Amino acid sequence: MTSATPSVELAIETRGLTKRFGHQTAVDGIDLAVPRGAVFGFLGPNGSGKTTSIRMLLGLATATSGDIAVLGQEMPGRLREVLPRVGALVEGPAFYPFLSGAANLRRLDTADPGASSATRAARVNRALERVGLTHAASKKVRAYSLGMKQRLGIANALLVPRELLVLDEPTNGLDPQGTREVRSLVRSLAAEGTTVFVSSHLLAEVEQMCTHAAVMSAGSLVAQGTLDDLRRVGQAHVRVRTPDVADARRVLAGLGLVADRVDANRTAADRSAADRTATDRFGAPGDPNADGLLSAPLADGAVAAETIVAALVADGVRVRGFSVVGASLEERFVALTGEGFDVVQ
Amino acid sequence: MVSELTVLFRRRRTWAMLLALAAVPVLIAVAVRLATSPVAPGRGPPFLDRVTQNGLFVAITSMVVCIPLFLPLTIGVVAGDTIAGEAGLGTLRYLLVAPAGRVRLLIVKFAGAAVFCLAATLTVAVSGAAIGAALFPIGPVALLSGDTIGVGESVLRSLLIAGYVTISLLGLSAIGLFISTLTEVPVGAMAATIVVSVVAQVLDALPQLDWLHPWLFSHYWLDFADLLRQPLEWTSFGNNALLQGGYLLVFGALAYGRFVTKDILS
Numbered sequence: 001m002t003s004a005t006p007s008v009e010l011a012i013e014t015r016g017l018t019k020r021f022g023h024q025t026a027v028d029g030i031d032l033a034v035p036r037g038a039v040f041g042f043l044g045p046n047g048s049g050k051t052t053s054i055r056m057l058l059g060l061a062t063a064t065s066g067d068i069a070v071l072g073q074e075m076p077g078r079l080r081e082v083l084p085r086v087g088a089l090v091e092g093p094a095f096y097p098f099l100s101g102a103a104n105l106r107r108l109d110t111a112d113p114g115a116s117s118a119t120r121a122a123r124v125n126r127a128l129e130r131v132g133l134t135h136a137a138s139k140k141v142r143a144y145s146l147g148m149k150q151r152l153g154i155a156n157a158l159l160v161p162r163e164l165l166v167l168d169e170p171t172n173g174l175d176p177q178g179t180r181e182v183r184s185l186v187r188s189l190a191a192e193g194t195t196v197f198v199s200s201h202l203l204a205e206v207e208q209m210c211t212h213a214a215v216m217s218a219g220s221l222v223a224q225g226t227l228d229d230l231r232r233v234g235q236a237h238v239r240v241r242t243p244d245v246a247d248a249r250r251v252l253a254g255l256g257l258v259a260d261r262v263d264a265n266r267t268a269a270d271r272s273a274a275d276r277t278a279t280d281r282f283g284a285p286g287d288p289n290a291d292g293l294l295s296a297p298l299a300d301g302a303v304a305a306e307t308i309v310a311a312l313v314a315d316g317v318r319v320r321g322f323s324v325v326g327a328s329l330e331e332r333f334v335a336l337t338g339e340g341f342d343v344v345q
Numbered sequence: 346m347v348s349e350l351t352v353l354f355r356r357r358r359t360w361a362m363l364l365a366l367a368a369v370p371v372l373i374a375v376a377v378r379l380a381t382s383p384v385a386p387g388r389g390p391p392f393l394d395r396v397t398q399n400g401l402f403v404a405i406t407s408m409v410v411c412i413p414l415f416l417p418l419t420i421g422v423v424a425g426d427t428i429a430g431e432a433g434l435g436t437l438r439y440l441l442v443a444p445a446g447r448v449r450l451l452i453v454k455f456a457g458a459a460v461f462c463l464a465a466t467l468t469v470a471v472s473g474a475a476i477g478a479a480l481f482p483i484g485p486v487a488l489l490s491g492d493t494i495g496v497g498e499s500v501l502r503s504l505l506i507a508g509y510v511t512i513s514l515l516g517l518s519a520i521g522l523f524i525s526t527l528t529e530v531p532v533g534a535m536a537a538t539i540v541v542s543v544v545a546q547v548l549d550a551l552p553q554l555d556w557l558h559p560w561l562f563s564h565y566w567l568d569f570a571d572l573l574r575q576p577l578e579w580t581s582f583g584n585n586a587l588l589q590g591g592y593l594l595v596f597g598a599l600a601y602g603r604f605v606t607k608d609i610l611s
Contacts, residue, residue: 058442061608083444090442094435098356108436110348111443111450156439 010069011036011164011195012057017066019052026052028219029066034197034212039190041206041227042199044216045337050199051091053216054168058088071163084114087162089170093153097142101133101152104141109159127155132181146173154182164195171205183209207329217337230332236298238308241321245292248317255303255311257296291320298324349457353423359461362419363468369415370407370473374400378480391570400481401496404473404503405573408510411469412566417542420514423461424521425535427454428604432529432611447605455522455597462514466507474503492575502572509569509582516562516592517542523600529611562592 012034019027027049034040044050055061057068059076068075070082095104105124109115115123128137131151141149150173157165167186171179186196186209200206206213207227214224223230238257242248245261252259298305305324312319353359377396390409395402428451431437440450477483486499494502521538528534545563548554558564565585571578 055438055608055610058438059444060438060441061610062606079444080446083442086442088439088442090438092435094439096352096434096436099352103351103355107348107352108439108443111440111445113446113449115443 009036009072010034011038011071012040012197013069014053014057015067017053017056017068018064019049019056019061020064025219027056030216030219030221031224032214032221033224034195036195037190037193038212039186039196039198039210041210041213042197042216043203043206043213043333044199044201046201048216048337049219050201050216051168054088054090054166054197054199058086058090058166059083060090084112084160085163086166087157087159087164088166088168089150089153089157090166090168092169092172093149093156095141095144095149095152098140100138100140101144101148101155102128102137104152105156105159108156112160115160123159127158128152130158130185131155147175147178150174151178154185158189162194164197165189166197168199169201170198171200171202179205203330203333213329215333215336222336223332227329231326231329233332235331237295237325238298238305239321239323239325240294240296240308240312240317240319241291242294242312242317242319243289243291244317245294247315248292248294248312248319251312251315251317252294252296252308255308257298257303257308259294259296262293262295293321295325346453346456349453350460353457353461358422362422363464366411366415366419366465366468367472369411370403370469371476373407373410374403374473374476374480395487396477397481398484399486400477400479400483401474401486401499401503403477403481404470405506407469407473408466408506408569409567412510412513413546414543416465416469416510416514417517418539419465420458420462420517421521421539421542422535424458424518425525425533425538426531427458427522428525428600429528429534430525430531432609433531435611437611438609441609448601451522451526451597451600451604454525455518458518458522459511459515462518463507463511466510466514470503470507474500488573488575489570490574494575505572506569509572509585510566512586512589513563513566516589516596519593519596519600520562523596523603526600526604526607559588562588564588 010033012032014030014032016029016031017027018025018029030049030053032053042050042053052061056063057070057075059079062076071085073082075082095101096107099107102124105127106120109120109124110117125134125137128134131154133148133151133155136144136148141152144152150170154167154170157167170186171182174182183205186198190196190211198206198210210227212224212226213230215222215230223233238252239262240248240252240259249259249261305322309319309322312322373393374396377393390406392402392406392409396406428437431440441447483496485493485495486502487493517538520541521534524537524541525531525534542563545561546566549558549561549563565581565588568581568585571581
C-alpha cells in the first residue's frame with residue numbers, strides 16, 4: 001500500500017471500496033486516504049454512505065468489493081491486531097440501560113481480550129474524567145441524557161490509548177458547551193498524535209476541528225484533501241451594497257464580472273422583517289434609496305478589489321458596503337453534493 | 346465470561362424469571378397443603394400424590410410441571426436475547442469493535458445461556474425442597490423401583506434430576522442462539538424459540554410421527570424418572586445427553602455460519 005503514497009503513512013486507506021445491499025449501492029468504489037496524525041472530516045449528507053463505510057472500516061460489515069487497510073494492516077483479515085488500536089463511536093452510543101455508566105465501560109472493556117483487567121478500574125475512571133462524567137459514573141445509563149450517552153460513548157473509545165479514533169457524528173445531541181468540549185478533546189488527542197477520523201454532516205464542525213476532509217455524496221467520494229485544498233477550489237465573491245443596483249451591475253459587467261442580486265429572491269416575510277429596520281435608514285422598499293446587495297464571483301487575480309471600488313465610485317454608484325468573501329467550505333460542499341445538504345444554520 | 350454473567354444477572358428480568366420459577370413449587374405445595382381431600386394417585390401431575398407423605402417430592406413434581414412450558418419459556422427469553430438483544434441495544438457493534446471476536450462472543454453467549462439453564466432448574470429444585478421441607482414431613486424416599494433411600498441420597502438424586510433437566514434444555518438454548526443471530530429484534534427471537542419448543546412437544550405427542558420422536562429435542566425431557574430407580578438407570582440420561590449434544594453441534598454450527606459472516610448494521 002505504500003507504493004502509491006511514498007511520503008505519507010496512511011492510517012486508513014481504501015481502494016474501490018464498494019458495498020451493495022441488493023440492487024442498491026450504498027458505497028460506490030471509494031478511495032479514502034487518511035494520513036496519520038490528521039483530523040480527518042468525513043462529510044456528506046445523511047444517507048450518503050458514511051456510516052456504511054465506517055462499518056466496513058471496522059469489520060462490522062463485509063465489503064462487496066475493494067480493499068481496506070487500517071493502520072497499515074489489511075481489514076478485516078487482521079481485525080484482531082488492528083481493532084485494539086482503534087477507538088470507535090459508531091452511529092451513536094449504545095449501552096446497557098440497566099447498568100451504570102462505569103459498569104458499561106467495564107463490560108465493553110472486558111470484550112477486548114487485550115485490555116488488562118488489573119488497570120481496568122483506573123482506565124475507566126480516567127476515561128470518564130476525560131469526558132466529564134465522573135459525577136454520573138454510578139448512575140444507570142437509563143437515566144442519562146442523550147448528550148451524556150454521547151460522552152460515555154467517547155469515553156468508551158478512549159479506554160485504552162488508541163492510534164486511531166473513528167468518531168461517527170460525535171457531537172450529535174450535545175449542547176453547544178458539549179460540542180466545544182468534544183472539539184477541544186479531539187484537538188488534544190490529535191496533539192498527542194492520535195489520528196482522528198470524524199464523520200459529520202455539520203460543516204461548521206469539520207471546518208473548526210479538521211485538517212483534512214473528504215466529501216461523500218450518494219455513495220461516492222466527490223472530494224478529498226486538506227481543508228485548504230478544498231477551499232481553494234471554491235471561488236471568492238465580491239459583494240456590493242448599493243441603492244444603484246442597475247448602475248453597479250453595469251460597471252461590474254464592464255470589468256468582466258457577472259453580478260447577481262442576492263437579496264432579490266428573499267420572501268416577502270423575510271423582507272418585511274429584515275427591512276423594517278432598513279426602511280428607517282434607507283427608505284421604503286421600492287424607494288430609489290433602498291439598498292440592494294449584489295454578488296459576483298471573482299476569479300483568482302482577475303480584477304483587484306480596489307479597482308472595482310474605484311470604478312464603482314468613479315461611475316457615481318453609491319457604494320454603502322463592499323466586501324470580498326473568500327470561498328467557504330459550505331459553498332464548496334453545496335456545489336459538490338447539491339442543495340438540500342443538511343448544513344448547520 | 347464473568348462480565349457476561351454479571352450483565353445477565355444484573356437484569357431485573359432475569360431475577361423476575363427465576364422468582365417466577367421459584368414460585369411454582371410454592372404454589373403447588375401450598376395448594377396441596379390446603380386441599381382437604383388427599384390427592385388420589387394418578388390424578389394431576391406425576392408424583393403429586395406423594396407430596397403429602399414426603400416434602401422432597403415437591404421439587405420433583407414442580408420440575409415435571411415446569412418442563413413443558415415454564416422452563417422453555419425462560420430459556421427462550423435468555424437464549425433468544427443472546428445476540429439479538431445486543432443487536433437491539435446496539436451494544437453488539439461495540440462488543441465486536443472492542444474486538445470481542447465473533448466466535449468468542451458466541452461461545453460466551455451460549456455458556457451464559459447454559460448457566461442460566463442450570464440456575465433455573467436449581468431454583469426450582471431448591472425452592473421445591475425448601476417449601477416441601479417447610480410444609481410436609483421429610484423422610485426416606487421410596488423410589489419407583491420400590492427401594493428406599495435416605496434423605497441425603499434423595500437430595501443427591503434431586504440435584505441429578507436438575508442436571509438432567511439442565512442438559513435437556515441445552516438443545517433448546519442452541520436453537521435460541523441460532524435464531525438470535527438471525528434478527529435484531531430480541532422479542533422475535535424469544536418468541537420464535539418458545540414456539541419451536543412448543544411445536545416440538547406437539548409433534549412428540551402425535552403418534553403418527555413415531556419415526557420423528559427420537560429426533561425431537563424435547564423427546565426425553567420428562568424421562569428423568571429413570572433417575573428415581575435403584576440401581577440408577579442411565580440409559581435415558583445418556584440418550585438425552587447425546588441428543589442434546591447433537592442439537593448443540595448442529596445449531597451451534599448454524600449460528601457460527603450465520604454470525605461470522607453477518608453484516609452488523611444495527
